[in-house]
Amino acid sequence: xxxxxxxxxxxxxxxxxxxxxxxxxxxxxxxxxxxxxxxxxxxxxxxxxxxxxxxxxxxxxxxxxxxxxxxxxxxxxxxxxxxxxxxxxxxxxxxxxxxxxxxxxxxxxxxxxxxxxxxxxxxxxxxxxxxxxxxxxxxxxxxxxxxxxxxxxxxxxxxxxxxxxxxxxxxxxxxxxxxxxxxxxxxxxxxxxxxxxxxxxxxxxxxxxxxxxxxxxxxxxxxxxxxxxxxxxxxxxxxxxxxxxxxxxxxxxxxxxxxxxxxxxxxxxxxxxxxxxxxxxxxxxxxxxxxxxxxxxxxxxxxxxxxxxxxxxxxxxxxxxxxxxxxxxxxxxxxxxxxxxxxxxxxxxxxxxxxxxxxxxxxxxxxxxxxxxxxxxxxxxxxxxxxxxxxxxxxxxxxxxxxxxxxxxxxxxxxxxxxxxxxxxxxxxxxxxxxxxxxxxxxxxxxxxxxxxxxxxxxxxxxxxxxxxxxxxxxxxxxxxxxxxxxxxxxxxxxxxxxxxxxxxxxxxxxxxxxxxxxxxxxxxxxxxxxxxxxxxxxxxxxxxxxxxxxxxxxxxxxxxxxxxxxxxxxxxxxxxxxxxxxxxxxxxxxxxxxxxxxxxxxxxxxxxxxxxxxx
Numbered sequence: 001x002x003x004x005x006x007x008x009x010x011x012x013x014x015x016x017x018x019x020x021x022x023x024x025x026x027x028x029x030x031x032x033x034x035x036x037x038x039x040x041x042x043x044x045x046x047x048x049x050x051x052x053x054x055x056x057x058x059x060x061x062x063x064x065x066x067x068x069x070x071x072x073x074x075x076x077x078x079x080x081x082x083x084x085x086x087x088x089x090x091x092x093x094x095x096x097x098x099x100x101x102x103x104x105x106x107x108x109x110x111x112x113x114x115x116x117x118x119x120x121x122x123x124x125x126x127x128x129x130x131x132x133x134x135x136x137x138x139x140x141x142x143x144x145x146x147x148x149x150x151x152x153x154x155x156x157x158x159x160x161x162x163x164x165x166x167x168x169x170x171x172x173x174x175x176x177x178x179x180x181x182x183x184x185x186x187x188x189x190x191x192x193x194x195x196x197x198x199x200x201x202x203x204x205x206x207x208x209x210x211x212x213x214x215x216x217x218x219x220x221x222x223x224x225x226x227x228x229x230x231x232x233x234x235x236x237x238x239x240x241x242x243x244x245x246x247x248x249x250x251x252x253x254x255x256x257x258x259x260x261x262x263x264x265x266x267x268x269x270x271x272x273x274x275x276x277x278x279x280x281x282x283x284x285x286x287x288x289x290x291x292x293x294x295x296x297x298x299x300x301x302x303x304x305x306x307x308x309x310x311x312x313x314x315x316x317x318x319x320x321x322x323x324x325x326x327x328x329x330x331x332x333x334x335x336x337x338x339x340x341x342x343x344x345x346x347x348x349x350x351x352x353x354x355x356x357x358x359x360x361x362x363x364x365x366x367x368x369x370x371x372x373x374x375x376x377x378x379x380x381x382x383x384x385x386x387x388x389x390x391x392x393x394x395x396x397x398x399x400x401x402x403x404x405x406x407x408x409x410x411x412x413x414x415x416x417x418x419x420x421x422x423x424x425x426x427x428x429x430x431x432x433x434x435x436x437x438x439x440x441x442x443x444x445x446x447x448x449x450x451x452x453x454x455x456x457x458x459x460x461x462x463x464x465x466x467x468x469x470x471x472x473x474x475x476x477x478x479x480x481x482x483x484x485x486x487x488x489x490x491x492x493x494x495x496x497x498x499x500x501x502x503x504x505x506x507x508x509x510x511x512x513x514x515x516x517x518x519x520x521x522x523x524x525x526x527x528x529x530x531x532x533x534x535x536x537x538x539x540x541x542x543x544x545x546x547x548x549x550x551x552x553x554x555x556x557x558x559x560x561x562x563x564x565x566x567x568x569x570x571x572x573x574x575x576x577x578x579x580x581x582x583x584x585x586x587x588x589x590x591x592x593x594x595x596x597x598x599x600x601x602x603x604x605x606x607x608x609x610x611x612x613x614x615x616x
Contacts, residue, residue, distance in 0.1 A: 021054040029082035033280040044277040080137030081116035105290035121163035132190035141170040148536040166190035198263035212246035242373025272333040306356035314530040342408035349410030393431030420470035458497040496534035503559040
């Protein structure tokens with residue numbers, strides 16, 4: 001059969017000779033059939049197992065009939081809010097509506113509802129009573145148990161309850177969805193599916209849950225925020241396939257949500273199989289008249305070489321979603337995909353990225369992880385690299401060399417981010433040299449996030465001296481090759497633990513860099529991260545020690561303004577912060593020391609490319 005998009009209409013189904021789909025997949029994004037999109041992977045995996053999958057993309061949530069355009073599926077509905085949490089997709093950290101949506105045709109905002117998973121499921125349940133509904137994707141995965149919701153500023157129940165869905169699949173669901181599909185196809189009901197790894201289910205009885213951990217009840221979580229911190233730490237320590245136990249959360253009298261342990265990591269062969277499925281590698285042609293789907297631009301000519309991350313940053317939800325064990329594709333699989341890219345008429349010779357959550361992780365942190373799982377009481381890189389960690393870029397270097405040699409490939413970029421502390425831990429500097437020589441386009445973006453060690457400790461990031469050492473090494477290699485490239489840092493303002501004094505310390509570091517970073521992110525409390533737990537509870541769940549939380553919008557605005565103190569529109573906020581902290585010494589005309597002049601001048605600072613260089 002000719003490779004094609006999956007059906008999105010009854011007409012498409014009829015063209016394939018289908019009377020009924022096995023699964024109807026309702027998604028909050030536009031339909032993009034590319035392996036960087038979760039729904040594309042899940043639907044193609046099911047197709048490879050002989051199941052008929054049809055797609056309803058961005059149904060009109062004001063029209064109940066929009067959920068019924070493909071009829072009733074034989075086995076059930078699958079629901080995903082899309083590649084992003086719908087609330088992050090809709091709102092800035094200041095809770096202001098975004099004006100664009102890269103995952104919607106034409107980049108238009110407003111095509112999906114707030115809390116899309118819940119809305120879609122409720123629509124389905126009203127229209128198709130008794131039909132199984134299985135939810136997944138990042139929104140469901142990170143809201144699988146009770147969680148703090150920043151947008152409503154309160155603790156919310158498991159999304160499984162609020163959505164009315166029958167089952168929730170968390171993490172990267174290839175293995176889980178096949179088990180579910182085969183079980184339903186065999187005649188089992190959705191209520192019987194209590195045995196699937198990587199799933200969450202509802203029950204009235206927990207006698208059959210073997211070796212489960214009873215978490216604080218939802219009532220207890222609401223009564224005391226410290227109970228939530230304790231519960232979150234238990235969850236955080238039970239995210240590994242080899243050691244995790246079932247987690248039980250009680251809602252009211254004899255109503256439970258049970259989280260089964262995670263699925264095992266995929267083998268390299270399984271990863272290869274997933275990424276070799278017949279993706280169209282584009283958005284559905286019906287979107288062409290609206291200008292296409294903007295999100296495809298960066299990922300169409302990018303390669304996903306790994307998943308999982310042992311970096312352990314406190315503000316990142318990867319531990320909860322993909323897990324800490326790195327899984328990789330083979331060189332052969334990646335080379336085959338890259339070779340196919342070169343045949344695309346739109347390919348200009350540039351592979352935009354070769355990576356994943358962290359580009360330079362091409363193996364588990366240590367050999368024992370695939371057998372015994374990850375350590376539950378320590379991190380691989382923080383506060384310093386574990387002595388058992390094998391820091392090596394040998395495989396990644398070999399892969400990049402092979403990709404550069406493919407006919408038609410002019411340049412291979414690395415844009416998904418590297419761990420500079422992992423680079424330093426590697427005693428062989430071959431990767432750093434080849435990174436500088438072949439894989440950077442003038443700027444290397446890395447994520448030190450802050451300069452204050454007290455804040456970095458809460459972030460789960462290495463001390464600032466480690467970042468400084470990396471910058472020295474990077475600059476030295478550039479000089480060796482007579483290249484003029486520089487490091488561009490990603491910085492986070494207002495992270496828990498960051499006081500105005502720490503923000504001023506960061507501003508002084510920016511001053512000493514000699515340029516103003518363009519990439520600044522106000523800390524965004526998204527579900528299921530350690531940092532969000534700190535934000536909500538005021539304690540670090542790992543130690544239960546109190547943490548200062550800059551939660552007021554005005555202070556957050558001051559902290560962000562300090563990082564970009566040269567912008568004229570930030571002048572008053574910066575001045576207010578400096579006066580509040582008695583740092584009048586930073587107000588003056590000494591450009592080597594002061595941040596702002598005593599009064600705002602009319603001359604605007606020009607942030608041109610010529611300004612973006614390091615002070616020699």
